[in-house]
Amino acid sequence: MNSRQLEKMGVPAPCFKAAIAGIQSASKAGELRSLDLGSLFADLLANPDNYLTHPHFSQMAKEAADFGGPVEVREPIAYRTWGAANIDQESHRQMREACALPMATGAALMPDAHVGYGLPIGGVLALENAVVPYAVGVDIACRMKLSVLDVPPAMLSQQNKQEWFDRALEGGTRFGVGSAHERKQSHAVMDQDWTVTRVTRENKDKAWKQLGTSGSGNHFVEFGLLTLAARDEQFGLDAGEYVALLSHSGSRGTGSSVCTVYSNVARQHLPKRYEDFGRLAWLSLDSEAGQEYWAAMNLMGDYAAANHDVIHRLVSNLLGAKIIAGVENHHNFAWKEQHGGKEVVVHRKGATPAGRGVLGVIPGSMADPAFVVRGLGNAESLESASHGAGRCMSRTKAKETFAWGAVRKDLEKRGVRVLSAGADEVPGVYKPIEEVMREQQDLVQIVARFDPKIVKMCGDGSKAED
Numbered sequence: 001m002n003s004r005q006l007e008k009m010g011v012p013a014p015c016f017k018a019a020i021a022g023i024q025s026a027s028k029a030g031e032l033r034s035l036d037l038g039s040l041f042a043d044l045l046a047n048p049d050n051y052l053t054h055p056h057f058s059q060m061a062k063e064a065a066d067f068g069g070p071v072e073v074r075e076p077i078a079y080r081t082w083g084a085a086n087i088d089q090e091s092h093r094q095m096r097e098a099c100a101l102p103m104a105t106g107a108a109l110m111p112d113a114h115v116g117y118g119l120p121i122g123g124v125l126a127l128e129n130a131v132v133p134y135a136v137g138v139d140i141a142c143r144m145k146l147s148v149l150d151v152p153p154a155m156l157s158q159q160n161k162q163e164w165f166d167r168a169l170e171g172g173t174r175f176g177v178g179s180a181h182e183r184k185q186s187h188a189v190m191d192q193d194w195t196v197t198r199v200t201r202e203n204k205d206k207a208w209k210q211l212g213t214s215g216s217g218n219h220f221v222e223f224g225l226l227t228l229a230a231r232d233e234q235f236g237l238d239a240g241e242y243v244a245l246l247s248h249s250g251s252r253g254t255g256s257s258v259c260t261v262y263s264n265v266a267r268q269h270l271p272k273r274y275e276d277f278g279r280l281a282w283l284s285l286d287s288e289a290g291q292e293y294w295a296a297m298n299l300m301g302d303y304a305a306a307n308h309d310v311i312h313r314l315v316s317n318l319l320g321a322k323i324i325a326g327v328e329n330h331h332n333f334a335w336k337e338q339h340g341g342k343e344v345v346v347h348r349k350g351a352t353p354a355g356r357g358v359l360g361v362i363p364g365s366m367a368d369p370a371f372v373v374r375g376l377g378n379a380e381s382l383e384s385a386s387h388g389a390g391r392c393m394s395r396t397k398a399k400e401t402f403a404w405g406a407v408r409k410d411l412e413k414r415g416v417r418v419l420s421a422g423a424d425e426v427p428g429v430y431k432p433i434e435e436v437m438r439e440q441q442d443l444v445q446i447v448a449r450f451d452p453k454i455v456k457m458c459g460d461g462s463k464a465e466d
Contacts, residue, residue, distance in 0.1 A: 001037075009041050012273045018060035025056040037409070046154040049313035065135040076100040080380050083111025086392070086431055092118040097136065098280055103128045105344050108381045110351050110429060111439035112390025118279035121350035121391075124384045126337075128344055129286065131293060133263040135347040137332035139215065140258060140297055142250030142306035144352075144361035144387075145328035146226070146372065147312045148451065149321040151243040153225055156453050162417070164319065165223050165454050166456070169419060172314035173221045174213040175458035185212040185314075189306035196295040199261045203254040207303060213308030214249035216458040218388075218425055220313060220366070221247045224452040232447050234359060236325050237373065243321075243448055246370060247311050248363060250332060260301055262293040285345070301333060327372055329353055329360040331387035339382060346382050354378070354385040355442050363388050364433030366425065366455045367416050371437060371445035385443040389433040395424035402426050421457035 003016050003025050011019050013050045019041070026032040044051045044061055051061035076099035081087060091113045098119050099107050106126035113122030125135050134451035155161045174181055190211065194204040204347045214221060226244040228237055251258075266281035269289070274281075283290035308328060316323055356377030362385065363370035377383050393401070404423040411418055411427075437446065 004249070006041075009038055010045060011041055012045075012064075014272065015045075015056070015060055015063050018063050019057070022054075022057040022060050029056070030266070031056070032465060044454070046062075076304075077104050077107060079107035079109055081109040081113075082381070082386075082443070083113075083436060086111070086390075086435070087113045087122075088115065090115045091122070094118070095123055096276070097127050098123060098132075101125075101127065101130075101132075101277065101280060101282065102274075103130045103282070103343075106339055106346075108384060109119065110381070110384065110386040111436045112350070112388050114391050116349060119347065119349045122356050122386060123347075123349050124351045124382050125347045125349075126339055126344040126382055127282065127347070128342075129379065130282040130284050131290060131297075131345050132145045132280055132282045132347060133259050133266060133293060134281075135349055136259070136297060136334050136350050138256050138259045139250035139280050139332055140255035140300040142248070142332040142361065143304050143307035143308065143328060143330045144370075145247050145305075145312060146326055146340035146361050146370075147316065147323045148226060148244045148325040149243045149245060149316060150324050151319065151321045153241045153243055156223065156225060157415075158242060158430075162454075166419060168315045168318040169221060169223070169454065169456045171318050173311060173456055175219065175420070175456070176216050178210075179213045179215075180209040181212055183303065184208050185310045187211060187306040187310055192299060194299065196299060197258070197292045198256050200254065200296050200299055203257055207252065207254040208255055210252045210254075210307075211303075212307055212314060213252065214307075214311070214458070215252060218457075219244070219249040220421075220457045221249075221315065221457060222366070222452045222455040224370075224450045224454075226448055226450045227371075228448045233459070234374070235327065235447055237448075245312055245315055246353045246361070246363070246450055247308050248454070249304070249307060251304040252307065254303065255300045258293070258296045262296070265293075266288045274330045297334065301330060327359045327361055329358075337383075339379070348384055348387075350387045351389050352444075353383065354381065355383040358383075359447065360385070362386055362433075362437070362451075363450075365389060365427040365430045366418060366421060366452055366457070367414055367427040368409055368430070368433045368452075369450070370450040371433075371446050372448040374447050375444055376442065378443050381443050385440050386436055389430040389436050391429055392431050393429040395429075396427065398424045398429045402428060416452055417454050419454065419456040420459040421455065422459050425457055 048065040110122035354375030358375040
C-alpha cells in the first residue's frame with residue numbers, strides 16, 4: 001500500500017506513516033486479509049476515538065483525532081472576475097484558496113481587487129453556515145456615507161468661504177490610530193448591549209472615546225460637488241448640483257480587536273488538515289464562538305454607522321447646514337442572504353452590496369470622482385460591486401515614488417484642496433475609477449457623481465513645500 005492508494009481512500013498525508021505501520025502490523029499478525037481497509041479507514045477517520053485501543057491502528061487513530069477527521073477531497077469552486085486585465089495574480093491565488101474552503105458555495109472578484117489578508121480586497125465569498133473573520137476584514141463594517149447639504153454649490157469655490165468649510169472639517173473630525181474627541185460624543189449605539197462578548201465589553205470605553213473619529217490609511221472626510229443628471233425619486237433629489245459631505249471609515253480599534261480575537265479562535269480550532277488555510281480560518285455559526293463573533297460583528301456594524309452619524313452631525317452643525325438627503329453602505333461585512341435557493345453567509349471584503357434597487361457609494365481618490373450607484377442585482381456577483389477604485393501601488397512604493405508637496409500643488413491646480421493627507425494616498429496609487437466603473441456596468445447603474453473639493457485624511461508625516 002503506497003501513499004497514492006492511501007490518499008484515494010481519504011487518508012490524510014499526516015496519517016500515512018501510521019497507516020502503513022498498522023498495515024504492516026496486521027500483515028505480520030496474519031490478519032490483513034480479513035480486513036476491509038477501505039471501510040476500516042473511513043470509519044476510523046470519522047470516529048477515531050473508537051480505535052484508540054485497536055491492536056494495529058491505535059497510533060493512526062490518535063493522529064486522526066488530532067488531525068480532525070477525514071479529508072474532504074474537492075476542487076475549488078469557480079468564481080467570475082470583473083476587470084480581469086487589471087487584477088494581479090496574487091489576488092487570484094488568494095481567491096482560489098478561499099474558493100477551496102469546504103463550505104464555499106459562491107464567489108466573485110470585483111474590478112478594484114488587490115491583495116489583502118486571507119481573502120483579497122474586492123473578494124466576495126458565500127459560505128454555508130460559517131463565517132471567516134478575515135474575509136470580513138480587520139476594519140469591520142468599514143463603510144461610506146454621503147450627506148447632501150442645503151448649502152449653495154457656488155460657496156465651494158468662493159474664496160471668502162474656504163475658511164468656513166475648512167473649520168467645519170478640522171473641528172468636526174479626528175484622524176489617526178488612537179485618535180479621540182476631547183469630550184465623549186453621544187449616540188444611541190453606546191446604549192446597546194456591549195456585553196455580547198468579552199472583547200466588546202472590554203473595549204466599550206475605548207469605543208466611546210473614539211466615537212465620531214476616523215482611522216488612518218484610506219479613510220477620509222471631504223466636501224464636494226454632487227451632480228445629478230436627472231431627478232431620482234429613490235434618492236429624493238432633482239437634477240442639478242449640490243454640496244455634499246462624504247466620509248469613509250469603520251469600527252476603529254474595537255473592530256480590529258474583534259477580528260484579531262476571533263480569527264485567533266478560528267485558527268486554534270482549525271482541524272490540522274486545513275491548517276494551510278491560515279487567515280481563512282472559519283467559525284461555524286452553530287458554535288459558541290461563531291455566535292459570539294456574529295453578535296460582535298453586527299454590533300461593530302452599528303458602531304461604524306454611528307461613527308459616520310456623529311461625524312456628519314458635527315461637521316454639518318459647524319457649517320451651519322442641514323442634511324436634506326443621503327446614502328450609506330458597509331463594504332467589510334458578512335450578511336445572511338438567499339442565493340441559489342438557500343441561505344448562505346456572503347462576505348464582502350472591500351465590496352459594495354448591489355442588490356436590485358439598493359443604493360450605495362463607490363469612491364475614487366482624493367482627486368477623482370465618487371459615484372452614487374443603484375444595484376442591478378447581478379446573481380453572478382452575488383449582488384455585489386466594487387468598493388472603490390482599488391490600489392495599484394503599495395504604500396511603501398507610493399512614498400518612494402511621490403513627493404507629497406508636489407502632488408498637493410498639482411491637486412490645487414485641479415481645484416482640490418487637501419487639508420491633510422500623505423503620499424501613500426495620492427491619486428496615482430489607485431486604478432482609474434472611470435475604468436473600474438466601466439468594468440461593472442452590469443452590476444450597478446450610476447445615479448450621481450461626486451467631485452471632491454476639500455479633503456481631509458490622516459497625514460503620514462510628509463510635509464508640503466510652501
